[in-house]
Structures are given as structure tokens and as C-alpha cells.
Amino acid sequence: MKALYFAWVRERIGKGEEEIDPPEGVATVGDLIAWLAARDENYAYAFERASAIRAAIDHAHVKHDAKIGGAREIAFFPPMTGG
Amino acid sequence: MDEISAFRPTIRVQTEDFDPGAEAQALASGRADIGALVSFVGLCRDEGGRLAALEIEHYGAMAERELALVAREAASRWPLSGLVIIHRYGSIPAGARIVFVAAAAVHRREAFAAANFLMDYLKTRAPFWKRAHLSDGTAGEWVEPRGEDEAAAARWRADEP
Numbered sequence: 011m012k013a014l015y016f017a018w019v020r021e022r023i024g025k026g027e028e029e030i031d032p033p034e035g036v037a038t039v040g041d042l043i044a045w046l047a048a049r050d051e052n053y054a055y056a057f058e059r060a061s062a063i064r065a066a067i068d069h070a071h072v073k074h075d076a077k078i079g080g081a082r083e084i085a086f087f088p089p090m091t092g093g
Numbered sequence: 094m095d096e097i098s099a100f101r102p103t104i105r106v107q108t109e110d111f112d113p114g115a116e117a118q119a120l121a122s123g124r125a126d127i128g129a130l131v132s133f134v135g136l137c138r139d140e141g142g143r144l145a146a147l148e149i150e151h152y153g154a155m156a157e158r159e160l161a162l163v164a165r166e167a168a169s170r171w172p173l174s175g176l177v178i179i180h181r182y183g184s185i186p187a188g189a190r191i192v193f194v195a196a197a198a199v200h201r202r203e204a205f206a207a208a209n210f211l212m213d214y215l216k217t218r219a220p221f222w223k224r225a226h227l228s229d230g231t232a233g234e235w236v237e238p239r240g241e242d243e244a245a246a247a248r249w250r251a252d253e254p
Binding site for chain 1: 152217238243
């Protein structure tokens with residue numbers, strides 16, 4: 011699936027998007043955050059406060075307990091500050 | 094349901110500026126059924142001279158979809174004659190316009206409420222992020238969400254019947 015990162019999540023990781031292939035045990039958005047955070051220190055920094063991270067699957071907001079099975083695109087970003 | 098599906102809000106996500114007067118006029122143009130039109134313009138403030146511009150990042154594929162959902166939610170709550178939401182992204186200098194919402198209805202109460210709701214909801218749901226660029230030429234911080242914005246959006250959820 012494609013992972014997208016925005017704002018300071020993007021800056022900390024050092025890229026805006028990438029293809030990811032999480033192992034089978036990674037079932038939810040929260041699992042995926044933990045799996046990504048374990049990759050290296052940049053990912054760990056981006057996801058250091060998991061509760062501050064918002065996620066969207068295929069362009070719709072989801073909570074951390076949402077299942078990621080079948081997702082084509084998953085995005086991670088800080089709380090929004092538009093308007 | 095038919096009323097909502099027939100409802101065609103104007104939603105635009107763009108880099109270029111907009112003309113609030115022209116947008117408001119277009120909403121009511123050629124119609125005699127609208128009795129109230131409330132519009133709001135959000136501007137980039139300079140924070141007492143400290144801020145030169147805001148860089149607004151957005152998630153393009155999601156932004157229009159979320160704004161359309163916010164518009165649909167407004168239309169399901171109040172009898173509206175029309176809605177406009179325009180949100181800019183990219184570099185916005187201090188003093189420039191960022192966002193425009195307008196709501197038209199038969200009576201003013203619905204128009205005021207809907208415009209208020211649109212702003213409260215889009216602030217916490219639409220995928221835009223602001224970063225400050227400072228007057229001294231340095232890149233500033235990412236704008237932090239304000240707790241009161243979240244509280245304002247939550248207030249509408251509490252109002253749900």
C-alpha cells in the first residue's frame with residue numbers, strides 16, 4: 011500500500027510518500043504506527059507521540075483501531091490547522 | 094434525501110486568490126428565493142509583525158472530499174439554498190485571504206448557523222496544515238491546533254439530535 015506523510019510527520023521522516031508492505035500481524039492503524047516507528051530514528055521521532063497522529067485510509071479519516079486490510083492509500087499527519 | 098442530493102455546493106481548493114464579493118454575488122445571482130446570505134473570509138494575520146506568510150500544505154485528494162462532506166453535513170442540518178467553500182493552499186502572505194465560506198438560506202438564522210458550522214467543522218476535518226514564515230526570513234514553526242477550535246467543532250456534535 012502507499013503511505014503518505016504530511017506537515018511535520020513528513021519532515022521528520024524525510025519523505026512525503028512511499029510504498030510499504032507491512033507483515034501480516036500489522037492489522038490496525040495503531041499497529042502500523044508502531045511498526046513504522048520501529049524502522050529507524052526518523053520514523054521514531056515522527057511517531058513519538060502516537061496520540062498526536064491522525065490517519066486517513068483512502069482519503070477518509072480513521073481512528074487508530076481501524077483495520078488496514080484492503081487499504082490502497084494510508085496517510086499520517088498532525089492535527090489539521092486549516093481555515 | 095432528495096433535497097440534499099439535489100443540493101450542489103461550490104467547493105474549490107486552489108492556490109489563487111478569490112473575490113469574496115463576486116463569490117457571494119454568484120451564489121445569489123438569478124434567484125429570488127434567498128432571503129439571507131452570510132459569508133466569512135479568513136485572512137492571514139501578521140501576529141504583530143512577526144509573521145511574513147503562511148505556507149499551507151494540503152492533501153489534495155482528500156481535501157475536496159472532506160469539504161464536500163462538511164457541506165453535505167451542513168445541508169442536512171439546515172434548509173439551505175446554497176453553499177460555497179473555497180480554501181487556498183501554497184504561500185499566503187500576511188494580509189491575504191485564505192478561506193471563504195458562504196451560506197444562503199430563506200432566513201438569516203439558518204445562514205448564520207451554517208456558515209459558523211462550516212468554519213468550525215472544516216478547521217478540524219479538512220486536511221490543511223499551516224506553517225509560519227517569519228518576517229526575519231527564517232522558517233517558523235508549524236501552527237499548533239487550538240483547543241478552542243476542537244471544542245467549537247465538538248459543540249456541534251453535542252447538538253446532534
